[in-house]
Amino acid sequence: MTGHHQxxxxxxFSGFVAVTLAITTWVSRNRHGSAEEFYVGGRLFSPLENGFAIAGDYMSAASFLGVAGLIALFGYDGLLYAxxxxxxxxLVLFLVAELVRNCGRFTLADVIVARMSERPVRVAAGTSSVTVSVLYLVAQMVGAGSLVALLLGGTSQGARAWTIVGVGALMVIYVSMGGMRATTWIQIVKAVLLLGGTVAxxxxxxxxxxxxxDRLLQTAAQRSGHGDAFLAPGLKYGADWTARLDFISLGLALVLGTAGLPHILSRFYTVPTARAARRSVLWSIGLIGGFYLMTIILGFGxxxxxxxxxxxxxxxxxxxxVPLLALDLGGGADSTGGTVLFAVVAAIAFATILAVVAGITLASSASVAHDLYASLRRGRGEPRSEVAVARVASVGIGVVAIALGLLARDMNVAFLVGLAFAVAASANLPVLLYSLFWRGxxxxxxxxxxxxGLIPALALVALSPVVSGSPDALFPGVDFQYFPLQNPGIVSIPLGFLAGWLGTVTSAELPDEAKHAETEVRSLTGAGAA
Known part of the structure; x- marks a missing residue:
C-alpha cells in the first residue's frame, strides 16, 4: 500500500492508540492507588462488562490473525486451534471459574497458598506465571510486527522491529498508569470492535x-493446490507418527492450557461475587464461540x-x-473501498494486540509484585510499595517480551500461543486442580x-524443531534438536501431574485438615471470600 492508503x-491506528491512551489517562486520575484497585479494578465490574473483557483478553492476535492464517494455508488441520x-x-466454566474467585485474591498463587507454606509456593507459582505470560506476549508482538509491516509496504524488517518495540512501550504505559480498570475498558472496546469487524x-x-x-469450501480446496486433501485431516499433522503425536499434543495444550493462563484467571477477581464470575464466563463463551465460528469462514475465505x-x-x-482478505473484499489494493476496509481491519487487529498485551502484562507484573516480591519481603511490604514494584516489573517484562518478539518475528502467532498454552497446562493446571480437589x-x-511441569516444558521446547534443526526454527543454522515434537504438551502435562503426586506422597508434611476444610467450604460457598 502506498500514498494516501498508507x-x-x-x-x-493512531486514532485507536489515542483513544486507549485517553482512557488510561482518565482512569489514572480516578484511581485510589490501592493494590485492590490496581490488580482487580476494585472488583466493581458487572458480569456483562467482565464477559466482554474476558472475550477481549482471550481473542488475541493468535485468534484473529494466526488461526485464520493456518486455516487458509492448511485447511482442516488449522481448525484444531479454533x-x-x-x-x-x-473446562474453565465447570472446574475453576467460581472456585478460583472464591479462594483467591489477586493471583493464581493466592488459591494455592490457602493451605500451604506460603513462600516456596508463591515463588514457584509466580515464576511459572511470569514465564507463561512472556511466551504469550511474544505471540502478540509477532502479530503486531507482521500487521504493520504489511501496512507500511510488504515485509519491511525495520517496520516489524520498530512495531514490536512500540507495542511493548504502549503496554507498559497502559499497565503502569491505569492498572486493571484501564486495561478492562480497553479490552471491552477492543472486543466490540473485533466482533463488529469479524461479523462484517x-x-x-x-x-x-x-x-x-459448500462452494466456498470447494473453491478454497481448488486454490490451495491440495484438492480434497485441503478439507481432510492430515495436511499439516498427518505425514507420519511424529506429526500425529504433535496434533494430539497441541490439542491437549489448547484444551487444558486456558485454565492455567494467569491473565484469564485474574479476570475472575474483578467481579464482586462468585456468581458474577460464573455469569461472566457464560457471556464470554457466547461471544468467543460466535467469533471462532466466523474465524473458520474467514480462513477458508x-x-x-x-x-x-x-x-x-x-x-x-x-x-x-485476514488483512489481505479485507483488501480484496473491499475492491482490491488500488481501490478506495479496499483501502478503507483493509485499514479498518488492520486497526482492529492492532487494537486486539494492544488490549491483550495490556492484560497479560498486568497479570505477570502482579505475579512479580504480589507473589515474588511480597514473599521475599515476608509480608513487610506495604500495598503501595507492592503496586510500585508491579509498575517497575511491567517495564522489565516488556523489555524481555520485546527481545523475544524480535527473535521470533517470522513464526505463526497461533503456533507461538500454542507453546504458551502447553507451559500453562504443564505448570499451572496440575497445582491448581490438586489444590482445589486433593485433600492430602x-x-x-x-x-x-x-x-x-515448567522445566520439562521449556527444556523440550528448547530441544525441539521450534528452536533448531529446521528451516523455520528460531536458529536455522544450528542443530541441537533431540525432541521431535513442536509442542511439548503430551509429555510435559503428565509430568506436571506426576511430579505433584510424587512430591506429595514423599512429603513428611501432614496435611492440615482444618485448613483444607476451611478452603473447601470457602471454594464451594464463597464464605470469607475477598
Whole structure:
C-alpha cells in the first residue's frame, strides 16, 4: 500500500492508540492507588462488562490473525486451534471459574497458598506465571510486527522491529498508569470492535459466494493446490507418527492450557461475587464461540479469495491472511473501498494486540509484585510499595517480551500461543486442580507440580524443531534438536501431574485438615471470600 492508503491506515491506528491512551489517562486520575484497585479494578465490574473483557483478553492476535492464517494455508488441520480454544472454556466454566474467585485474591498463587507454606509456593507459582505470560506476549508482538509491516509496504524488517518495540512501550504505559480498570475498558472496546469487524468480513465473504458454504469450501480446496486433501485431516499433522503425536499434543495444550493462563484467571477477581464470575464466563463463551465460528469462514475465505500463494508471499506463516482478505473484499489494493476496509481491519487487529498485551502484562507484573516480591519481603511490604514494584516489573517484562518478539518475528502467532498454552497446562493446571480437589496435597507437592511441569516444558521446547534443526526454527543454522515434537504438551502435562503426586506422597508434611476444610467450604460457598 502506498500514498494516501498508507496514511489512512496509519491515521486509524493512531486514532485507536489515542483513544486507549485517553482512557488510561482518565482512569489514572480516578484511581485510589490501592493494590485492590490496581490488580482487580476494585472488583466493581458487572458480569456483562467482565464477559466482554474476558472475550477481549482471550481473542488475541493468535485468534484473529494466526488461526485464520493456518486455516487458509492448511485447511482442516488449522481448525484444531479454533476448536481447542473454544472447548477449553467448558473446562474453565465447570472446574475453576467460581472456585478460583472464591479462594483467591489477586493471583493464581493466592488459591494455592490457602493451605500451604506460603513462600516456596508463591515463588514457584509466580515464576511459572511470569514465564507463561512472556511466551504469550511474544505471540502478540509477532502479530503486531507482521500487521504493520504489511501496512507500511510488504515485509519491511525495520517496520516489524520498530512495531514490536512500540507495542511493548504502549503496554507498559497502559499497565503502569491505569492498572486493571484501564486495561478492562480497553479490552471491552477492543472486543466490540473485533466482533463488529469479524461479523462484517464474514458477511462479505458469504455474499461473495451467495451464501453457499459448500462452494466456498470447494473453491478454497481448488486454490490451495491440495484438492480434497485441503478439507481432510492430515495436511499439516498427518505425514507420519511424529506429526500425529504433535496434533494430539497441541490439542491437549489448547484444551487444558486456558485454565492455567494467569491473565484469564485474574479476570475472575474483578467481579464482586462468585456468581458474577460464573455469569461472566457464560457471556464470554457466547461471544468467543460466535467469533471462532466466523474465524473458520474467514480462513477458508482467505484461501478461496486471496489464495495460499499470495498469503505466503506476504507472510510465510500466514499471519496476514485476514488483512489481505479485507483488501480484496473491499475492491482490491488500488481501490478506495479496499483501502478503507483493509485499514479498518488492520486497526482492529492492532487494537486486539494492544488490549491483550495490556492484560497479560498486568497479570505477570502482579505475579512479580504480589507473589515474588511480597514473599521475599515476608509480608513487610506495604500495598503501595507492592503496586510500585508491579509498575517497575511491567517495564522489565516488556523489555524481555520485546527481545523475544524480535527473535521470533517470522513464526505463526497461533503456533507461538500454542507453546504458551502447553507451559500453562504443564505448570499451572496440575497445582491448581490438586489444590482445589486433593485433600492430602502438600507444599512439596505444590512446588514439585509447578517445576515438574515448567522445566520439562521449556527444556523440550528448547530441544525441539521450534528452536533448531529446521528451516523455520528460531536458529536455522544450528542443530541441537533431540525432541521431535513442536509442542511439548503430551509429555510435559503428565509430568506436571506426576511430579505433584510424587512430591506429595514423599512429603513428611501432614496435611492440615482444618485448613483444607476451611478452603473447601470457602471454594464451594464463597464464605470469607475477598
Amino acid at each position: 496514511t489512512l491506515g496509519i491515521l486509524l 476448536v481447542g480454544f473454544l472447548v477449553a472454556w467448558l 468480513l464474514t458477511v462479505l465473504v458469504l455474499l461473495r459466494f451467495h451464501g453457499d458454504v 482467505a484461501a478461496a479469495i486471496v489464495g495460499p500463494g499470495s498469503i505466503r508471499g506476504s507472510n510465510a506463516a500466514g499471519n496476514t491472511a 496435597f502438600t507444599t512439596r507437592g505444590a512446588v514439585w507440580a509447578v517445576y515438574g
